[in-house]
Amino acid sequence: MNGVPHPDLEQIERYCLGEASQAEQERIEEHLLICEHCRSQVQETDAYIAAVRDAAKEARGTQVSRKHPHIARSSGINDDTLAN
């Protein structure tokens, strides 16, 4: 340890959301250069935010089957089944 404190999860979340202040963002970026642990933390948070956004989008829209036709196909529902 060289005395650089890890940003806490809230700071990482703000950073991923682009809501961190300029100074905070710089501090976190500097820290990420030297800390693999926090880099993976940022990746996980990024993935989590993306998943939450996708879920929110799918809950709002009803274009899931058009966007992901492979899901319908792999579950045995295809155009032929629907036509019969």
Ligand SMILES: [Zn+2]
């Ligand atoms: Zn760290």
